[in-house]
Each structure stands twice: as structure tokens, then as C-alpha cells.
Amino acid sequence: MARSMLIISRQAPWAGPSAREALDIVLAGGAFELPLGLLFLDDGVFQLTKAQQAASLEQKDLTANLQALPLFGIDSLFVARSSLTERNLDESSLALPVEILDDAGLSTLINRYDHVITI
Amino acid sequence: MSSLVVDGREIALDKDGFLVDLSDWNEAVAEALARREELELEDEHREVLRLLREFYAEFQLSPATRPLIKYTALKLGPEKGNSMHLNRLFKGTPAKLAAKLAGLPKPSNCL
Amino acid sequence: MATLHLLSHSPFSDGRFNSCLPLLGDTDALLLAGDATYALTAGTKPATELEQLPEQVALFALEEDVQARALGMLPTRVQLLDYAGFVELTCRYERINSWL
Incomplete structure (x- = not known):
């Protein structure tokens, strides 16, 4: 039985390589069919907002990449409710379907996986 | 080069x-x-190449094998979206070879 | 099923401390290393928040990092560890979440 892993992505998409690195871990793990979860926390929730214009910064469109996750076999996508609320975002602001969790739900989630990586 | x-x-x-x-x-x-690559393109190759270009336009990345199969099944049906059909068309390495012929970047998660 | 959370950034200049605290479940633990030990500074908001964590949440700090920073009176609940103790601690929890 493969060990499960939760990746916690907490950086904004334009804040440097962190968000991209978190996605690369998830895509690579997905290729190995590892049971993976991806949690967007803090500024990480900004990766999910609709209608971002990556081209204006001459960068690749991370949010477009994220939409491919279900095709890569990654269906366990989570978002911290408190991070959304702080940023005046809600479910309708997000570009892909995720499960929104409160703080208690987040600590339960973390304890469900064999490994956790926060980036 | x-x-x-x-x-x-x-x-x-x-x-x-x-x-x-x-x-x-x-x-x-x-x-x-x-x-x-010593491959003669037929219509069934071309439809996969078109599909890959659609995938890239939508998601801005080249699919690994499994997502390619899933996406093909989704768009062209399961009789084409399976590893046997795609392996036969693209010499056993569909993600890599089809991406190359479709003009996409090399799939980064093709491990 | 418990998680050991590891912080090493100062709570006064970085959001990791504030983001980590609400995620601590009852059986989880928090280990402060490096500049994260500044959270133990008496009379500060982070120190008060540490005091207010649920009683079952264990709180640890690396002793040499605490000593280096002359932090004065520490909250009574914090347990100081040397590196051997740190290693032993990581074996006691099922998973480690390093806030890199």
C-alpha cells in the first residue's frame, strides 16, 4: 500500500517558485499513482482565483495547470475557510471544485495522511 | 541542437x-x-495530435501518459482512450512521442 | 494519529506561526526552533497565544536556540529539548509538518 501524502501550498502564484513546486510534487506523485491531497492555505488560495492573466507577467498559467489535476488522478483538493474569509473570497471566486474546511477539519485532514509537506 | x-x-x-x-x-x-521518427501519420494519429493541442491550450501543460489516456477517453470515447490504442499509434510512448509531434513541450512528469 | 508541527520563523515577521496555531489538534504538538523561539518572549501576543493552546497540545522548544536569544521567563508549559531530545521527539509522532 502506497504511503499517502498531503501537500500544503501556502504561497501566492506570483510569489516565486513555491506554488509551482507544490504543483510539481503533486503531478509527479500522481504519475506514480500515490494517494495525494492538496491543501491551499494562506496566500495559496490566490492560486485558485478566476480570470488571472499569467501572460501579463510572462509566466505560465498556474491556475490552468491546476485544472488538469483531476485528469492526473488528483481529486482530493482542499481549501482553508479562514484563508478565504480573510481575503474576502468564497467558493464562487474559485476556478476549480474544492472541499472547504474549517480549522478543526484541517487538523483532522492533516492527521489522515502518512506524510505532510508544507511549501 | x-x-x-x-x-x-x-x-x-x-x-x-x-x-x-x-x-x-x-x-x-x-x-x-x-x-x-519513421512514422507515417494517418487520420487516427492526427486526431490525437489535435486533441493534445487542445489539452495544452486548456491546461498549459503536456499530459503524462495517464492524463492523456483519460482526456482521450473523455473526448474521443473509451475505444480510443486506452493505452493499447495510443501505444500502437505512438510506438509505445504516446505521452512523449505524441507531444513531440503535436509541437508541445516535453512532458515534465514523464518519469 | 498525531502530528508534530515544526516552526523556525519569527512570529513577529512571518505568518507561519499564526497559520499553524489554529491547525493544532488535541493530540498534536508544536516544536519551536530558530527564530520561532521568539514566540516565547514574555508579555508578547504570541506567548499569550501559546499559553492559551488546549492543554493537551504539547509545546517544545530547542534549548540552545532559546538560550542564544536571552528570552527570560518562559511559559511554564514549554519543554526544552537538546538535539537528541529533538530526534527522539520526531520518532514519537506519526508525521512531522515542517513549515518551510
Whole structure:
């Protein structure tokens, strides 16, 4: 039985390589069919907002990449409710379907996986 | 680095034979790339190449094998979206070879 | 099923401390290393928040990092560890979440 892993992505998409690195871990793990979860926390929730214009910064469109996750076999996508609320975002602001969790739900989630990586 | 001449135009390729500039791609370039791989393109190859270009336009990345199969099944049905069909068309390495012929970047998670 | 959370950034200049605290479940633990030990500074908001964590949440700090920073009176609940103790601690929890 493969060990499960939760990746916690907490950086904004334009804040440097962190968000991209978190996605690369998830895509690579997905290729190995590892049971993976991806949690967007803090500024990480900004990766999910609709209608971002990556081209204006001459960068690749991370949010477009994220939409491919279900095709890569990654269906366990989570978002911290408190991070959304702080940023005046809600479910309708997000570009892909995720499960929104409160703080208690987040600590339960973390304890469900064999490994956790926060980036 | 090598290059390819299509209709009198020189097209740069990287060391693995992928297009350096993705905007160089057209149907004739695909045919020329396929000949380099000793593959004769048929309609059933071309429909997968078109699909890959749609995938790239939508998600901005080249699919690994499993997502390619899933996406093909989703768009063209399960009789085409399976590893046997795609392996047969693209010499056993559909994600890598089809991405190359479709003018996409090399799939980064093709491990 | 418990998680050991590891912080090493100062709570006064970085959001990791504030983001980590609400995620601590009852059986989880928090280990402060490096500049994260500044959270133990008496009379500060982070120190008060540490005092207010649920009683079952264990709180640890690396002793040499605490000593280097002359932090004065520490909250009574914090347990100081040397590196051997740190290693032993990581074996006691099912998973480690390093806030890199």
C-alpha cells in the first residue's frame, strides 16, 4: 500500500517558485499513482482565483495547470475557510471544485495522511 | 541542437527533437517531425495530435501518459482512450512521442 | 494519529506561526526552533497565544536556540529539548509538518 501524502501550498502564484513546486510534487506523485491531497492555505488560495492573466507577467498559467489535476488522478483538493474569509473570497471566486474546511477539519485532514509537506 | 526544413523554412529542434519555438508548429511540420521518427501519420494519429493541442491550450501543460489516456477517453470515447490504442499509434510512448509531434513541450512528469 | 508541527520563523515577521496555531489538534504538538523561539518572549501576543493552546497540545522548544536569544521567563508549559531530545521527539509522532 502506497504511503499517502498531503501537500500544503501556502504561497501566492506570483510569489516565486513555491506554488509551482507544490504543483510539481503533486503531478509527479500522481504519475506514480500515490494517494495525494492538496491543501491551499494562506496566500495559496490566490492560486485558485478566476480570470488571472499569467501572460501579463510572462509566466505560465498556474491556475490552468491546476485544472488538469483531476485528469492526473488528483481529486482530493482542499481549501482553508479562514484563508478565504480573510481575503474576502468564497467558493464562487474559485476556478476549480474544492472541499472547504474549517480549522478543526484541517487538523483532522492533516492527521489522515502518512506524510505532510508544507511549501 | 538540430533543425528541420519544412517548405523552405528552417525550424529549430532541441536535443530530444522537440520544437524550440512552439509557434513553429503546423500540420506540415507535424508530418516532417513524424518522418524523423519513421512514422507515417494517418487520420487516427492526427486526431490525437489535435486533441493534445487542445489539452495544452486548456491546461498549459503536456499530459503524462495517464492524463492523456483519460482526456482521450473523455473526448474521443473509451475505444480510443486506452493505452493499447495510443501505444500502437505512438510506438509505445504516446505521452512523449505524441507531444513531440503535436509541437508541445516535453512532458515534465514523464518519469 | 498525531502530528508534530515544526516552526523556525519569527512570529513577529512571518505568518507561519499564526497559520499553524489554529491547525493544532488535541493530540498534536508544536516544536519551536530558530527564530520561532521568539514566540516565547514574555508579555508578547504570541506567548499569550501559546499559553492559551488546549492543554493537551504539547509545546517544545530547542534549548540552545532559546538560550542564544536571552528570552527570560518562559511559559511554564514549554519543554526544552537538546538535539537528541529533538530526534527522539520526531520518532514519537506519526508525521512531522515542517513549515518551510
